[in-house]
Amino acid sequence: xxxxxxxxxxxxxxxxxxxxxxxxxxxxxxxxxxxxxxxxxxxxxxxxxxxxxxxxxxxxxxxxxxxxxxxxxxxxxxxxxxxxxxxxxxxxxxxxxxxxxxxxxxxxxxxxxxxxxxxxxxxxxxxxxxxxxxxxxxxxxxxxxxxxxxxxxxxxxxxxxxxxxxxxxxxxxxxxxxxxxxxxxxxxxxxxxxxxxxxxxxxxxxxxxxxxxxxxxxxxxxxxxxxxxxxxxxxxxxxxxxxxxxxxxxxxxxxxxxxxxxxxxxxxxxxxxxxxxxxxxxxxxxxxxxxxxxxxxxxxxxxxxxxxxxx
Numbered sequence: 001x002x003x004x005x006x007x008x009x010x011x012x013x014x015x016x017x018x019x020x021x022x023x024x025x026x027x028x029x030x031x032x033x034x035x036x037x038x039x040x041x042x043x044x045x046x047x048x049x050x051x052x053x054x055x056x057x058x059x060x061x062x063x064x065x066x067x068x069x070x071x072x073x074x075x076x077x078x079x080x081x082x083x084x085x086x087x088x089x090x091x092x093x094x095x096x097x098x099x100x101x102x103x104x105x106x107x108x109x110x111x112x113x114x115x116x117x118x119x120x121x122x123x124x125x126x127x128x129x130x131x132x133x134x135x136x137x138x139x140x141x142x143x144x145x146x147x148x149x150x151x152x153x154x155x156x157x158x159x160x161x162x163x164x165x166x167x168x169x170x171x172x173x174x175x176x177x178x179x180x181x182x183x184x185x186x187x188x189x190x191x192x193x194x195x196x197x198x199x200x201x202x203x204x205x206x207x208x209x210x211x212x213x214x215x216x217x218x219x220x221x222x223x224x225x226x227x228x229x230x231x232x233x234x235x236x237x238x239x240x241x242x243x244x245x246x247x248x249x250x251x252x253x254x255x256x257x258x259x260x261x262x263x264x265x266x267x268x269x270x271x272x273x274x275x276x277x278x279x280x281x282x283x284x285x286x287x288x289x290x291x292x293x294x295x296x297x298x299x300x301x302x303x304x305x306x307x308x309x310x311x
Contacts, residue, residue: 108275114150115278118157119285120245120265121219123292125161127263128215128243131294132166138213138240139171140206140220142194157282158217169213174202174220195220195246200228207231207240215262216240221247232260249293253309256298264293269305 128135142151159168176197200223207216207230221244223229231239232255242255243263255261268291278285286292293301302309 112275112278114153116285116289117150118154119278119282120290121154121158122161122282123286123290124217124243124245124263124265125158126163127161127292127294128217129162129165131262132215132241135166135215135241136213137166137168138207138210138216139168140203140216140218141171141173142220143173161282166215170210172206172209174198174206176202198223200225200230204230214240215243217243217245218247219245221245222252226251236260250308251310253298253302256293256295259295262294266291266293266308269308 128137139155141155144151155171162168173194176194176199198220203223203226207213222242231242239260241262242260244261245265247264249256249264249266252261252264256264268289271289279288291301298309
């Protein structure tokens with residue numbers, strides 16, 4: 001009679017160096033009889049006595065067989081892992097490619113908007129060169145930031161528009177330590193946009209620091225309490241004119257009409273914002289996005305765009 005023994009839990013036996021097994025079951029089948037004797041009993045607290053058929057097992061042969069099986073399993077697992085990693089890498093590569101394309105698209109959009117912004121600086125410089133040749137300029141600029149490469153390029157565009165027809169005497173940032181009587185913490189000064197902290201007092205102090213300047217170009221706009229600025233009460237002959245970029249102008253119609261504010265760069269109410277490339281010509285790019293409000297056209301714009309200025 002040929003006896004086949006199938007061992008359940010044999011892998012545990014192998015890994016434990018053939019130590020006593022907590023559970024060991026044999027299923028015995030016979031070619032002559034299609035019957036099987038009942039399994040041996042396990043009595044708690046007593047050592048397990050293996051059936052005689054189990055004693056005849058060639059453990060070394062079974063061990064080698066299991067090692068081969070384990071090697072095959074390991075190879076299969078390795079192949080599956082490699083396939084999984086390959087698929088993962090393919091997905092990662094696609095994701096990385098998608099992210100890279102998205103990043104490039106974001107940079108393209110930023111650079112495109114930057115081209116429009118540069119045009120606003122250039123056109124203002126060109127206007128000053130034509131209307132105020134020989135003017136001595138005080139530039140009111142934002143605080144320098146690490147890694148900022150765009151602000152210097154926009155100032156270069158402004159200088160290009162000036163064409164040397166006016167002289168930049170100074171470019172400074174207003175000193176601000178408090179807002180509405182509250183002393184600001186250093187981290188607040190660092191994080192808050194300067195436009196939100198700008199006050200009439202800080203603007204006045206900067207103007208007083210440069211009494212020889214005849215034209216103030218503020219790339220920060222005017223402070224929220226601009227009506228308190230001392231510059232409005234100065235004698236017209238001694239008062240420096242003001243030109244603005246990036247600022248509110250809703251309440252400035254009268255000072256533009258008087259010439260105290262000689263120019264305001266404003267986003268056109270008709271501007272269409274899209275990802276269409278900005279025209280390479282600065283003036284063409286400007287005309288698609290901005291208006292240059294001056295004493296000569298302020299009334300015309302006020303009529304054309306009813307809500308542009310306060311009544």
